[in-house]
Amino acid sequence: xxTNQMNDQPEGLNGETCAPVCDRRGFLRRGVxxxxxxxAALVILDLGELKALAQKAGVPTRPAGxxxxxxxxxxxxxxxxxxxxxxxxxxSCVRACYRENDVPAGYFRTWVExxxxxxxxxxxxxSPNGGKDGFEPSIIGYEVAKGFFFPKxxxxxxxxxxxxxxxxxxxxxTLDGVVLVDEKRCVGCGYCVQACPYGSRFLxxxxxxxxxxxxxxxxxxxGLEQACVQACPVGARRLGDTKKLGDEVARIIxxxxxxxxxxxxxxxxxxxxxxxxxxAR
Amino acid sequence: MSEYGGFVFPNDLHIxxxxxxxxxxxxxxxxxxxxxxxxxxxxxxxxxxxPIGRLALVASLGFLLFAPxxxxxxxxxxxxxxxxxxxxxxxxxxxxxxxxxAGYLALLVFEIWLVHRADIIVLATRSRGIVRTFxxxxxxxxxxxxxxxxxxxxxxxxxxxxxxxxxxxxxxxxVGFIFGAVKANPWxxxxxxxxxxxxxAIVSGIAMVVILYQIGMKFSGRRIDATCMQSLARWLWLxxxxxxxxxxxxxxxxxxxxxxxxxxxxxxxGGRLAFSFIGVQLILGxxxxxxxxxxxxxxxxxxxxxxxxxxxxxxxLLLLLQVFAMRWNVVVxxxxxxxxxxxxxxxxxxxxxxKEGVALAILIIxxxxxxxxxxxxxxxxxxxxxxxxGAEDAVQPA
Numbered sequence: 204x205x206t207n208q209m210n211d212q213p214e215g216l217n218g219e220t221c222a223p224v225c226d227r228r229g230f231l232r233r234g235v236x237x238x239x240x241x242x243a244a245l246v247i248l249d250l251g252e253l254k255a256l257a258q259k260a261g262v263p264t265r266p267a268g269x270x271x272x273x274x275x276x277x278x279x280x281x282x283x284x285x286x287x288x289x290x291x292x293x294x295s296c297v298r299a300c301y302r303e304n305d306v307p308a309g310y311f312r313t314w315v316e317x318x319x320x321x322x323x324x325x326x327x328x329x330s331p332n333g334g335k336d337g338f339e340p341s342i343i344g345y346e347v348a349k350g351f352f353f354p355k356x357x358x359x360x361x362x363x364x365x366x367x368x369x370x371x372x373x374x375x376x377t378l379d380g381v382v383l384v385d386e387k388r389c390v391g392c393g394y395c396v397q398a399c400p401y402g403s404r405f406l407x408x409x410x411x412x413x414x415x416x417x418x419x420x421x422x423x424x425x426g427l428e429q430a431c432v433q434a435c436p437v438g439a440r441r442l443g444d445t446k447k448l449g450d451e452v453a454r455i456i457x458x459x460x461x462x463x464x465x466x467x468x469x470x471x472x473x474x475x476x477x478x479x480x481x482x483a484r
Numbered sequence: 485m486s487e488y489g490g491f492v493f494p495n496d497l498h499i500x501x502x503x504x505x506x507x508x509x510x511x512x513x514x515x516x517x518x519x520x521x522x523x524x525x526x527x528x529x530x531x532x533x534x535p536i537g538r539l540a541l542v543a544s545l546g547f548l549l550f551a552p553x554x555x556x557x558x559x560x561x562x563x564x565x566x567x568x569x570x571x572x573x574x575x576x577x578x579x580x581x582x583x584x585x586a587g588y589l590a591l592l593v594f595e596i597w598l599v600h601r602a603d604i605i606v607l608a609t610r611s612r613g614i615v616r617t618f619x620x621x622x623x624x625x626x627x628x629x630x631x632x633x634x635x636x637x638x639x640x641x642x643x644x645x646x647x648x649x650x651x652x653x654x655x656x657x658x659v660g661f662i663f664g665a666v667k668a669n670p671w672x673x674x675x676x677x678x679x680x681x682x683x684x685a686i687v688s689g690i691a692m693v694v695i696l697y698q699i700g701m702k703f704s705g706r707r708i709d710a711t712c713m714q715s716l717a718r719w720l721w722l723x724x725x726x727x728x729x730x731x732x733x734x735x736x737x738x739x740x741x742x743x744x745x746x747x748x749x750x751x752x753x754g755g756r757l758a759f760s761f762i763g764v765q766l767i768l769g770x771x772x773x774x775x776x777x778x779x780x781x782x783x784x785x786x787x788x789x790x791x792x793x794x795x796x797x798x799x800x801l802l803l804l805l806q807v808f809a810m811r812w813n814v815v816v817x818x819x820x821x822x823x824x825x826x827x828x829x830x831x832x833x834x835x836x837x838x839k840e841g842v843a844l845a846i847l848i849i850x851x852x853x854x855x856x857x858x859x860x861x862x863x864x865x866x867x868x869x870x871x872x873x874g875a876e877d878a879v880q881p882a
Contacts, residue, residue, distance in 0.1 A: 328491035328824075329491065330491070330493075333494040364666070367576065368576045369573050370567075370568050370573055370581070371564070371568055371573060372576075388564070389561065390564045391560015391561045392578070393500045393560075396495075397500065397501070397666055400668035400823055401823070402496050402822065406500060410560075412560060412561065
């Protein structure tokens, strides 16, 4: 139903002849030209300039040297060791973590589980309030053949899914082996929470960003022990450093039968357990 | 301890991804499905689908425009959403969203413009004053509708629509990948996930177009094209069978392997998900439409147009419900059990008025429909003013 009217439309519409300006080929050529020019402009804005822009906008960049306030993060590689045979389930670690890190109620950067296994494999696991208030004696329908307390925290995995799939790069792993979240970058999508097989991440109900164990990085970099390690009355929790000569924890991990959680996922946890048993997950 | 007596990790008490994350794959599924349907006409020249060729494209755009709303409502910090394009983490599948979305949007808008170009020029001719200026702007200064120009248009259109198929598949397959790649969650972690998502996306896209087409025809007082409806029914039947087969295959594999995760998935399917999975996703939403569409496809010559249209309409409504149930069962279902694989979390029921509530979810479905209606006021979605295919018509004097 297009008519001849259409063919002389340019004149009709603009009141003047504009055939050379309005022709399709010219239009496309100009479009491609404009596109090329903008790409060129982007290329000319060199990387250094972009970096400066990013810094101005508050995007954190890696510090120029390895030393930050006297702390050299290239000289450390932290590992964590939990001896399940020693833990008495007092919950001091959980309370200490709450005090130190201002953890929101009902969420846990570290927690303690209690396993009660019967001789024939019946199993009751509990962790009332994350073990923060310790454990009441429990009455279950069988005689406990094997019972133990099971402290957990972020495993600070080397090959961690949470860092891999954070869309904005807010989750990252430091050079000294600690998995952290940049609260100023995090968009709060919760993907990392879904991806952690150990349940050690949560969305902070106030900041609406991902939150987790930082291995008390603020203390670590000042040469202090973690709150949980310091609070443990039986020495069940210990921090080691594989780059420190003669480190006792590093020696135990290297020479004794230590185990990790869910090794089949190949996340390469850096939290090691002594005395882990088949029921534990 | 959960209500089922199993053990739940202390951080796993609540369901983190709620209604909006169910809506997100649902809406992008409609987008991808409608687009792939439209390319059956634009690329593969299934000419019987000509009556819905434009509608499918515009519907795809409508839902695409409002798809990010679901994510923005979900994010803890929506104001930082552009971080995903400013500082994308290249190892993250999710980081690709911004780029895929932007690319697809550009492609879709360009394709719709090309499809409607002749109409825009006709409308610019017919109108006066400010309306004419509006159409002139839409025409982007190009008024060439000669046979040669339209031939080039058609060539570009086929290329665009052809490019659009992998892009649409990527836009939606990537959503499936987001779930399929989470190794911590055995209900999500399967390479089948992107394929299942794509198939059900096509189902929902076709079902939506069937409904919009029938309603559009009803309101404009035109006849529903029987050949077109028959063809839609056939495609719909094919993809719903494919989609349900894959969904069942996944469950059967899990059950037969009976690995660690089946101990928590079996009680999940028989318990907390029994209604939405067995009741809605498999029986009401799949079995019934498969039978109804089977009647349309296999007994076509015994059906009157009215019966065919009614059967297709009912099946499409049920299938839209089925795909929603499937999204729900994946997203929410995958979070019901704790990652301890030993217990269930608190139950999740979205509220009516909250950030991720039912009211806003309905709005996200309604707004694209409003967009399509408005678009139809500006440029006809159903019947082209300028004859679309016939380049000869274009130059013939009236």
